[in-house]
Amino acid sequence: MSLAVRNQIDVTVSLAGDAIAAVEILPRVRPPLGRLFAGKPAASLLNVLPRIFSLCAAAHQVAFLSAIEAARGETISLATRQHRIVMVVVERLAELLRDLFVGHFALDTTSAAAIRALMEGVSELLSSAEPSCGQVRREVTARVAIALAALGITNEDGAPRLGNPLALRVAALEEDALKPTSMQHSFLSVADDRDVIERLIVDDAESCRCPDLEGRIPETGAWARQMMRDQLTLGRSGPAERLKARIAEIVRLHDWLGPGAHVETAEDGIVESYRLGPGRGAAAVECARGRLYHAVELDRQGQMSRFEFLAPTEWNFHARGPLVRSLQGAVLAAKPQAQGAVRAMVGSFDPCVGFTLNFREIGDA
Numbered sequence: 001m002s003l004a005v006r007n008q009i010d011v012t013v014s015l016a017g018d019a020i021a022a023v024e025i026l027p028r029v030r031p032p033l034g035r036l037f038a039g040k041p042a043a044s045l046l047n048v049l050p051r052i053f054s055l056c057a058a059a060h061q062v063a064f065l066s067a068i069e070a071a072r073g074e075t076i077s078l079a080t081r082q083h084r085i086v087m088v089v090v091e092r093l094a095e096l097l098r099d100l101f102v103g104h105f106a107l108d109t110t111s112a113a114a115i116r117a118l119m120e121g122v123s124e125l126l127s128s129a130e131p132s133c134g135q136v137r138r139e140v141t142a143r144v145a146i147a148l149a150a151l152g153i154t155n156e157d158g159a160p161r162l163g164n165p166l167a168l169r170v171a172a173l174e175e176d177a178l179k180p181t182s183m184q185h186s187f188l189s190v191a192d193d194r195d196v197i198e199r200l201i202v203d204d205a206e207s208c209r210c211p212d213l214e215g216r217i218p219e220t221g222a223w224a225r226q227m228m229r230d231q232l233t234l235g236r237s238g239p240a241e242r243l244k245a246r247i248a249e250i251v252r253l254h255d256w257l258g259p260g261a262h263v264e265t266a267e268d269g270i271v272e273s274y275r276l277g278p279g280r281g282a283a284a285v286e287c288a289r290g291r292l293y294h295a296v297e298l299d300r301q302g303q304m305s306r307f308e309f310l311a312p313t314e315w316n317f318h319a320r321g322p323l324v325r326s327l328q329g330a331v332l333a334a335k336p337q338a339q340g341a342v343r344a345m346v347g348s349f350d351p352c353v354g355f356t357l358n359f360r361e362i363g364d365a
Helices: 033-037 057-072 078-104 109-127 131-150 165-173 190-202 222-230 239-257 322-327 335-348
Strands: 008-016 019-026 271-277 280-287 290-298 304-310 354-361
Touching: 019 322, 033 304, 057 078, 057 271, 057 280, 057 290, 078 109, 078 239, 078 271, 078 280, 109 131, 131 239, 165 239, 190 271, 190 280, 190 290, 190 304, 222 239, 239 335, 322 335, 335 354
Parallel strands: 008 354
Antiparallel strands: 008 019, 271 280, 280 290, 290 304
16 A cells, blocks of 8 residues: 655745735645554564654654553553653754754764764764663763754854854854744643643544644644743744754753663653553653654554654644744745745744745735
């Protein structure tokens, strides 16, 4: 059976003079996993998940395993929990760094050696998530720290060292080519888990494709985590702020991995599981792009009878979600540069699939 999917998001920005009059999002078409997984033993699906979810594969595996264990009423050991949190953290660090390579360092030949060293280190980190590799992981994180410093990434405040290419990139993103209107921010957190899961397991598939918390469509991801964790005053929320939030998180995750990655100092809510009754379970995992949910239902023989998942992209690229609210009504200070600023804003929400961006004038036929 082939997967009927359209693995792309289409964003259309309608312009009325120098202002953004409307933002339309045509979401991706998700794979029909509930139908494909039905009737199969849960264990047989673990090897399939990395092929379906090429990004954040470890987070999906942890979410799936945790949901299955909750449905069965099983309790995991502290060592298993620590191993899974390390897997999620290492993968999140790798994904955040990948975004830097692709989005901000792709054309920077001056940083090629540091980027190569960092990529090699991240690859080794991904291989060192096993509990027996603690010493190796500490050695690799020390090398990664050197590569990060060479790129100007040293402080948890998210501000790269002045004068280096990343600092220049942040400064370019801070230019006011796009002037957004003030908006109300809302962030997805562990406190929302029960409400989200209730809709996943009770409502139809629409909740997975177009989630809604009684009209509230919160943002999720690195910037949202920073705002909630540090209780920051809401100010600017453009691509520069979101990039700095990612840089700050890279430093913080790296610092946690270095000393030994102890579970008691791990981020609150990074991996949570919920038993919903006999044969029903769910889990939430805080991955690079935000909060990921899996919900499962098992039949009396322990086979899969239902599987639902909700990725961060469905919140951030919702038709009434954070990206739309960030762009709607914004003024383009200088159209040629501002169109690039709009693209930077879309990219700063980091969808887990590719996107197209189109502009049209309201008067177009």
